[in-house]
Amino acid sequence: MIVVFAAISAVVQAWAALHAGGMASSASLNVPVLMYHHVREPGPGLSTVDVLRYAVSPAEFEKQLDYLKQNGYTTIDTHALDRAMRDGVALPRKPVILTFDDGWETQYDIVFPLLKERGMVGVFFVHTGVLRDGEGAGSSMSWSEVCEMEDAGMDIECHTLSHPSLPQISPEQLDKELGDSRRTLEAQLGRPVTAIAYPFGDFTDREIEAVDKAGYRLAFTTEVGLAQSLREPLEIHRTIITYFDSLSDFEIKLNEIDGSRALIDYHPSITPPRVARAPGSTNVQ
DSSP states (O other), X not given: OHHHHHHHHXXXXXXXXXXXXGEEETTEEEOOEEEEOEESOSBTTBOSHHHHTTEEOHHHHHHHHHXXXXXXXXXXXXXXXXXXXXXXXXXXXXXXXXXXXXXXXHIIXXXXXXXXXXXXXXXXXXXXXXXXXXXXXXXXOBHXXXXXXXXXXXXXEEOOSSOXXXXXXXXXXXXXXXXXXXXXHHHHHTSOOOXXXXXXXXXXXXXXXXXHHTTOSEEEOSOOOXXXXXXXXXXXXXXXXXXXXXXXXXXXXXXXXXXXHHHTTOOOOSOOOOOOOOTTOOOOO
16 A cells, blocks of 8 residues: 555656646646737737737737736746756746837837736847947937836847847858847846747758857747757747737637737748758757
């Protein structure tokens, strides 16, 4: 009887370890990473169906945040994901990462207060070439606003210097886009910057190698799905949230492992089909 009980206990413990923190298998973690750009109502420059794929209304965004809170999700930052993927550090039971690209001013005016009042964290990928030095009006955030968000617990990470399609530029330009932006951010934030989002979701093996060489530990794509391969930390999948998503759509995208619903809104990047890596190969260092 003792042997049987011990066996049952071992099975229960193994199941719990497998499912804690969104664990999908020994080779991946199930962590939804949601991708936002604009959080504002339609208007000049944001009115066509194609462009509205990159927007969410403030009212719907609030509903989405409240859904996450009411359903037991915990927002995490890139550092928590990095520790989980590389060191096996446990994640919360229902982790989610909220990412915001491009450093738009509305991310400071609208997104930041909504996250802060709910005790949630967001990851903001900024391309440093457009961030403003002064306090005047502009479409992008200022450096003081970025630093204020960082000090309040938000996670500010890199989106290159000028937001080019990385596979389209020279090796010298690629090194500059990855290196100069990271060094500038680190000087402003006073801490290492270890994550980047590929502009337009465009990358090839060359960009993966360059990102690794530049010292980044995580890189975020626009490939869909929730399963994050432990062997591919420089190919983190994200799910786009659009202006046309109902709360039901949001729930589906949040839980669909293969990202089938998100594929409806998917804008193909120039990233070529991935070549399967040999068993045991890894990008993790």
